[in-house]
Amino acid sequence: GQSLEQPSEVTAVEGAIVQINCTYQTSGFYGLSWYQQHDGGAPTFLSYNALDGLEETGRFSSFLSRSDSYGYLLLQELQMKDSASYFCAVRDSENYGQNFVFGPGTRLSVLP
């Protein structure tokens, strides 16, 4: 089976940097994704890591260490609009690599 762990809540102030961690256990592994979901909205794709290292997209970066089964999402220059839930998700090797499992989500609150 698969399992993912994330902190349930994180709080930070505007302009700060915050890191949201994700650890996973899967039978086989293809990649780690991150999604953002605002209250009442739908999840939207942020980033994807298939290989070790850091991927940067604007203010957001995502990191993966396959040997540690660990990844994180780094949000820089936080803005109020970044207040949302953030989910990590893995795609593992079951069902031809299309077995998607989402983590429980981390609720980020950005304070003024």
Place this chain on the structure above:
Amino acid sequence: DAGVIQSPRHEVTEMGQEVTLRCKPISGHDYLFWYRQTMMRGLELLIYFNNNVPIDDSGMPEDRFSAKMPNASFSTLKIQPSEPRDSAVYFCASSLDATDTQYFGPGTRLTVL
């Protein structure tokens, strides 16, 4: 270009009634996913299709749930009979290929009384 379209956006029904949720994926996307989101269980994958063929329905909770994809531009998720514990937000998502960039629809908020 339109995103994933779902209807209805909200559905309130009584226990025992049949509920049908509809989804139109992004044109050209070969994969379609149905998810359910609740506070208790988070975001769960129910079933996904590749080129209109159901590939994995192991996430479908029980026989009361069924999903079809009669063509590349339309899918339904049916619950019959519905129960209060089915109350949740149901999302449909599509993707171009076997990658992790899934595009989610706005969701259907289902309330079963």
